[in-house]
């Protein structure tokens with residue numbers, strides 16, 4: 001009777017808005033909102049992921065629906081742990097007994113403290129993982145986006161998630177300069193809500209704001225061949241503040257540009273200040289090689305072009321912007337030597 005251990009390499013992007021699980025040779029096997037719902041009477045988790053997100057804003061008081069990672073920190077550790085456990089279980093559906101050797105890399109927002117990182121590590125270890133590595137999001141994003149993080153010439157990544165924007169300049173497998181700002185997709189949504197209220201006296205929900213942002217949001221309005229603004233529109237339903245009644249209005253991409261203008265400049269400032277923190281030689285490399293955008297927020301229409309105009313450097317959106325962190329965590333398992341260095345090169 002022979003033993004054959006199957007080694008399963010798993011990468012987890014534990015994001016503030018979405019959690020993705022990547023398994024080597026399979027790709028992304030799970031992609032769920034980072035939301036968990038608990039029944040406060042039964043004192044147990046009743047739903048995680050999309051099912052829990054659907055309960056947001058609708059659950060009775062006996063049920064708590066939370067996003068356990070907020071603004072880049074773990075705000076509710078028990079819920080975060082339970083959620084992570086449930087996702088790993090789902091991703092491992094056909095576990096095949098205990099003969100599996102599980103190796104996991106978890107990408108966490110860079111605002112997460114060392115203590116929290118260790119706690120995440122424990123959760124994953126308790127799930128049966130023999131080896132666990134914690135990578136900070138920007139490093140994982142850079143690897144996943146296909147940047148060569150080991151080169152002496154620096155590379156630059158800007159990952160815009162739900163809770164945080166993580167900007168990093170990486171060289172020789174380590175982070176040389178970085179900025180983490182608690183300003184990302186969630187704040188973009190809030191800006192849209194505020195704009196609609198101020199401009200149209202219309203109160204819209206966060207979900208509607210997010211749909212508008214994804215649908216017609218932009219860092220600036222496109223121009224057509226004749227040089228005129230190419231305006232797109234999308235209906236938005238909310239409550240008219242004056243009458244208190246439901247109302248639908250057509251929102252334009254110009255509205256979205258105005259709503260998001262300040263948010264976008266906040267990101268631009270973060271990019272500039274990160275470059276300022278880098279040693280001059282590396283800053284010069286970056287000016288030539290440019291920067292890559294990742295994360296859901298990195299997909300905002302024309303954001304790449306705007307940062308390019310503001311900084312003068314080439315900016316591209318990663319082809320797999322949304323999956324970059326998950327893929328980077330999974331891919332990093334391909335070279336354990338390097339991975340150990342990336343994981344130990346955590347910035348403080």
Ligand SMILES: Nc1ncnc2c1ncn2[C@@H]1O[C@H](COP(=O)(O)OP(=O)(O)O)[C@@H](O)[C@H]1O
Nearest residue numbers: 015016017018161162185186295296297299300
């Ligand atoms: N096409 C898009 N344009 C602008 N923002 C987007 C788009 N798609 C997703 N987002 C935003 O990206 C954010 C989530 O990105 P994600 O990388 O999953 O975050 P996290 O890593 O924090 O979990 C959300 O705020 C979402 O609204």
Ligand SMILES: [Mg+2]
Nearest residue numbers: 015161295325
């Ligand atoms: Mg992320």
